[in-house]
Amino acid sequence: MDLDFLTHAPFWIALGQIIIIDILLGGDNAVVIALACRKLPPEQRRKGIIYGTAGAIVLRVILIAFAMVLLALPFLKVVGAILLVWIGIKLVAPDEESHDNIQGSDKLLAAIKTIIVADLVMSVDNVIAIAGAAQSSGEHQMLLIILGLLISIPIIVWGSQLVIKLMERYPVIIVAGGMLLGWIAGGMLVTDPVFVNTEKWTWMPKLGTTDEKGMAVISTSLYWAAHVGGALLVLALGKWIASKKTAELSAEKSH
DSSP, X not given: OOOGGGGOHHHHHHHHHHHHHHHHHHHHHHHHHHHHHTTSOHHHHHHHXXXXXXXXXXXXXXXXXXXXXXXXSTTHHHXXXXXHHHHHHHHHSOOGGGGGGSOHHHHHHHHHHHHHHHHHHHHHHHHHHHHHHHHTTOSOHXXXXXXXXXXXXXXXXXXXXXXXXXXXXXXXXXXXXXXXXXXXXXXXXXXXXXXXXXXXXXXXXXXXXXXXXXXXXXXXXXXXXXXXXXXXXXXXXHHHHHHHHHHHHHHHHHO
């Protein structure tokens, strides 16, 4: 096997860029992983974090391989945004009453599933940055991507455990985490190809255009409004559902 590329500066520069991107983007993932695993028993928490992260990483590598194709698919980001809002609402208004009947293994599998689904959705945009960094090195792109992800995994796992400890002390972080998913969802929604590609899907309203690389270009005000709107939507719906559940429980107790 020819290992000459290991002595080339472009390879190491690209690897460094990918690690930095993974760590920066891993902040969101650490919050999602922590939120999904926070109700697991302490002995299962580490398993949930590690298995969930591993599953998410494998899917992210697959996503990166098809990055440009995925970003061109219509309504993919719309569906992703709806999924993120749904996960965010579930975090703000958890389904408390059913937890007593759930086995530990079921909770673990549910946490892993939540991590993988959320990471998969959130990665649709993020993988472009990683793919772009890998392309700048020429050859060995998938090796760079996999190495970068492997190096950044411990940082994301450690970050998740830190966030869980903070959530136990400051429960408001759970609400903030749900709103973070809504924030990301808002940005995803308005940059879906059906809203920015002026040559296709002409029956849809256009919120912006695309550049020569096919990336969405929208106004700064719309960009921020979409993010804020997504976060507030999760908060409002989550609080409304939570208050409704509380009222139903108190009504049942009074009878």
